[in-house]
Amino acid sequence: MTSLLRLLPHEIDALVARMGQPAYRARQLLHGLYREQYASLGEFTTLPATFCSQIQDEGYELAPAVEVRRVMSDDGATTKLLLRMADGILIETVLMQYAAAGGRSRRSTVCVSTQAGCAMGCVFCATGQMGFERNLRAEEVLAQVLAVQHLLAQRGEHVTNIVFMGMGEPLANYAETIRAVRLLTDVRAFGLGQRHITISTVGLVHAIDRLAAEQLQVGLAISLHAPNDELRQRLVPTAGPTSVADLMAAAKRYFHATGRRVTFEYALLDGVNDTPEVAAELARLLRGSGSHVNLIPVNPTAGGFGRPSRTRTLTFERVLLDAGINCTVRVEKGTEISAACGQLRTDAANGLAADLIPLASVPVRGRRQSPAAPAQSQSR
Numbered sequence: 436m437t438s439l440l441r442l443l444p445h446e447i448d449a450l451v452a453r454m455g456q457p458a459y460r461a462r463q464l465l466h467g468l469y470r471e472q473y474a475s476l477g478e479f480t481t482l483p484a485t486f487c488s489q490i491q492d493e494g495y496e497l498a499p500a501v502e503v504r505r506v507m508s509d510d511g512a513t514t515k516l517l518l519r520m521a522d523g524i525l526i527e528t529v530l531m532q533y534a535a536a537g538g539r540s541r542r543s544t545v546c547v548s549t550q551a552g553c554a555m556g557c558v559f560c561a562t563g564q565m566g567f568e569r570n571l572r573a574e575e576v577l578a579q580v581l582a583v584q585h586l587l588a589q590r591g592e593h594v595t596n597i598v599f600m601g602m603g604e605p606l607a608n609y610a611e612t613i614r615a616v617r618l619l620t621d622v623r624a625f626g627l628g629q630r631h632i633t634i635s636t637v638g639l640v641h642a643i644d645r646l647a648a649e650q651l652q653v654g655l656a657i658s659l660h661a662p663n664d665e666l667r668q669r670l671v672p673t674a675g676p677t678s679v680a681d682l683m684a685a686a687k688r689y690f691h692a693t694g695r696r697v698t699f700e701y702a703l704l705d706g707v708n709d710t711p712e713v714a715a716e717l718a719r720l721l722r723g724s725g726s727h728v729n730l731i732p733v734n735p736t737a738g739g740f741g742r743p744s745r746t747r748t749l750t751f752e753r754v755l756l757d758a759g760i761n762c763t764v765r766v767e768k769g770t771e772i773s774a775a776c777g778q779l780r781t782d783a784a785n786g787l788a789a790d791l792i793p794l795a796s797v798p799v800r801g802r803r804q805s806p807a808a809p810a811q812s813q814s815r
């Protein structure tokens with residue numbers, strides 16, 4: 436069986452036409468999938484039962500993700516969901532909420548996973564340490580976003596941004612990642628503006644070039660973590676033959692192709708890559724690039740790395756700022772709920788998450804109130 440959430444609107448049009456149904460049936464299907472977020476074909480009461488049977492006979496179904504755990508940070512700004520997909524695999528999805536600049540309503544960002552586990556093996560990452568299980572399909576990425584959209588709709592809010600920064604390397608699952616982006620941004624499907632989506636990569640250069648040629652306006656974030664090859668290969672062992680210079684060149688090509696400057700993610704590890712000397716080297720590397728750097732004091736993980744003190748973090752930031760590099764220390768959110776990628780899943784697997792709120796296998800989609808506003812593009 437194939438999930439209907441996998442189909443792009445033009446593919447739903449083709450399915451409807453193939454079944455000899457009028458074109459407006461496609462609109463009804465898309466409305467039920469993305470606005471009502473029905474969990475089964477039986478809930479599409481506007482559709483004739485014979486048509487629903489036809490859809491099933493063609494091999495299509497709705498396979499909603501099931502929420503098995505939900506945890507919220509003390510300040511309520513971060514919510515982490517552990518979702519079970521149709522084959523039983525467990526996936527993490529995180530909602531992060533921030534006050535938007537200029538007094539506008541707050542930003543609700545969903546961090547989605549694109550793989551179960553990850554093969555990239557970053558030494559400070561819980562997901563990297565659990566190894567690779569399988570790629571997620573586009574519809575499984577959609578299911579994560581819709582799970583969060585459902586949660587937000589109950590508060591009269593909606594998803595404003597999506598970052599592909601959860602478990603896995605999105606560009607190592609290229610075709611499904613791009614299909615998910617197209618589903619999320621098609622105005623007849625989820626309908627989020629392309630500029631409200633960011634894809635994060637550890638630095639797969641060929642895939643970055645491929646993404647640059649897609650004619651998309653999505654943001655790109657490269658996980659750099661070190662300004663030189665020796666240090667980077669210690670932290671990202673699979674970086675292999677891809678040098679820091681290769682990444683800089685790929686970032687430049689992405690900017691020229693899309694007009695969008697690349698953001699660099701930099702996990703700060705206490706005593707490893709957080710010295711003022713390393714900051715100065717990073718500043719020299721990025722000078723003139725116009726890029727933004729996100730400094731991320733690392734969450735404690737099974738890798739045994741420590742988080743730098745506030746003073747060390749601010750000193751690192753100061754060196755970059757004094758050199759004219761745009762830079763922000765990412766606000767730490769949800770450390771107490773294992774918000775680093777892969778931690779909730781690892782905790783659950785190890786039976787360590789006694790503080791998690793257990794949910795009795797609740798389908799995260801189903802008949803429900805329509806979102807107060809559809810997930811439309813919000814200008815920042």
Ligand code: SF4
Pocket residue numbers: 553554555556557560561562563564601602603604637776
């Ligand atoms: S940091 Fe990202 S790319 Fe690296 S192992 Fe973790 S999930 Fe994979």
